[in-house]
Amino acid sequence: MDQKGLTMILVTSQDWGGVQAYVLDLALALKSRGLPVIVCAGRPEKLEVRSLKLDVGRELGDKCLEAGIEFIELKRMIRDINPISNTRALFELISLFKKHQPHTVHLNSSMMGAVGSLAARIAGIQRVVYCIGGWAFNEQISSWKKSLYITIEKISARWKDVIICVHPGDEKLALDIKIKPREKVMTIPNGIDVNLFQSQLRDRETAHSLLAERCTMYDVRCTVVGTVANSYPPKNLFWYLEVCKTITDKHPDFKFVIIGDGPQFEELKAKHASLNLQDKVILTGRFESKLLYTAFDISVLPSTKEGMPLAVLESMAAKVPCVVTDVGGCRWMLQDEQGSAGLVIPPNDDKALEQAIEKLASNSLLRQELSQRAYNLVTEKFNLQDTLNKTIETL
Numbered sequence: 001m002d003q004k005g006l007t008m009i010l011v012t013s014q015d016w017g018g019v020q021a022y023v024l025d026l027a028l029a030l031k032s033r034g035l036p037v038i039v040c041a042g043r044p045e046k047l048e049v050r051s052l053k054l055d056v057g058r059e060l061g062d063k064c065l066e067a068g069i070e071f072i073e074l075k076r077m078i079r080d081i082n083p084i085s086n087t088r089a090l091f092e093l094i095s096l097f098k099k100h101q102p103h104t105v106h107l108n109s110s111m112m113g114a115v116g117s118l119a120a121r122i123a124g125i126q127r128v129v130y131c132i133g134g135w136a137f138n139e140q141i142s143s144w145k146k147s148l149y150i151t152i153e154k155i156s157a158r159w160k161d162v163i164i165c166v167h168p169g170d171e172k173l174a175l176d177i178k179i180k181p182r183e184k185v186m187t188i189p190n191g192i193d194v195n196l197f198q199s200q201l202r203d204r205e206t207a208h209s210l211l212a213e214r215c216t217m218y219d220v221r222c223t224v225v226g227t228v229a230n231s232y233p234p235k236n237l238f239w240y241l242e243v244c245k246t247i248t249d250k251h252p253d254f255k256f257v258i259i260g261d262g263p264q265f266e267e268l269k270a271k272h273a274s275l276n277l278q279d280k281v282i283l284t285g286r287f288e289s290k291l292l293y294t295a296f297d298i299s300v301l302p303s304t305k306e307g308m309p310l311a312v313l314e315s316m317a318a319k320v321p322c323v324v325t326d327v328g329g330c331r332w333m334l335q336d337e338q339g340s341a342g343l344v345i346p347p348n349d350d351k352a353l354e355q356a357i358e359k360l361a362s363n364s365l366l367r368q369e370l371s372q373r374a375y376n377l378v379t380e381k382f383n384l385q386d387t388l389n390k391t392i393e394t395l
Helices: 018-032 059-066 085-101 109-125 145-156 168-176 194-200 204-212 237-250 265-274 310-317 352-360 363-379 384-394
Strands: 008-013 037-042 070-074 104-108 127-130 160-163 184-187 222-226 254-259 281-285 298-301 322-327 342-345
Touching: 008 018, 008 085, 008 109, 018 059, 018 104, 018 310, 018 384, 037 059, 037 168, 059 070, 070 085, 070 145, 085 109, 104 109, 109 127, 109 145, 127 384, 160 168, 160 384, 168 184, 194 363, 222 237, 222 310, 222 352, 237 254, 237 265, 237 281, 237 352, 265 281, 298 310, 298 352, 310 322, 310 363, 322 352, 342 352, 352 363
Parallel strands: 008 037, 008 104, 037 070, 104 127, 127 160, 160 184, 222 254, 222 298, 254 281, 298 322, 322 342
Antiparallel strands: none
8 A cells, every 4th residue: 555645435325334334444544554544425315313312314424523534425426326316426526536636445335336436447546445345236136137236346347456345255256257356356354343342332231221211111021132224125124023023922021122224214113113013123213232232132133135244243242142144244254163153044034033033032051152152253253453454455
């Protein structure tokens, strides 16, 4: 990396999630080394207040500014494919790159990868690094849209120097379908600072109290099943609510918690009400997940598409046993010498998810064994500093 060169880190949206946490961590690491950095992100998809704990929709921008990192909000960048809006975003980025003349642009998310790499080529940027948290064409989408996404990735790869995947499966897939950047495709797993994360956890009593404030029927003796996921289609939360209803109808002593909001949150609340789950499933909206992990007996991620989810890393670091769907890097993340340090099920399999949750709920020894093995894995294999060091080497 050119020690004097500016790095611009760009992501499609600043709505807080795993990608935004990674972007902030990378920017902080560059700043700590005395290297110039600017973070750029699109406007939040929704701005209205939805929680007493985090009452703004611009967490990434706010956190960057609080840390003394220059932040630029992109006015034209959106997630969806829209020729007019995408063209406007392209010209916005070209103008931005010509103004700041970065040595490297580091692109995150599929839309930013496509539009940002073309803008960088037109603006004459020296180096382009693209980090893909999970290929968009792995989502449950129509065949024509899948083909379109693959074609876009293949074409835009020519304008990128390095493509970083977060788990080996995505790297292999890129090589198999011939997504070829100028230099290489490589894997750099996501990481977490386990010690810092654990220091921020609340004690179990406090976590239970926070949940009790949000549910009049809450009992600290109940089995708490937690999920950290914003309401995007790949998180599969509408289907998950149906499974929650089935389980709570059989087990009234179970409580489910879903932390997050996202663009489909209002629809999710409507579905929640229609299923009469107000006293069975707690929807927190925007909320700091670290406040509640210690109340969880089980962690569930019901996604149909993932890269390498931060929510699973956090569950492992919090010693909460995991149930995950077999998508993206989820199985690989939990793989140790004894097999899987969590329960891995097929996506959209109602019965498998129900049985996995019941199995863990009824077996405290299994929960302890799996959570300890998962904790050992996250401390040994997924260190945040390693992730950042290897990423900075590519810039």
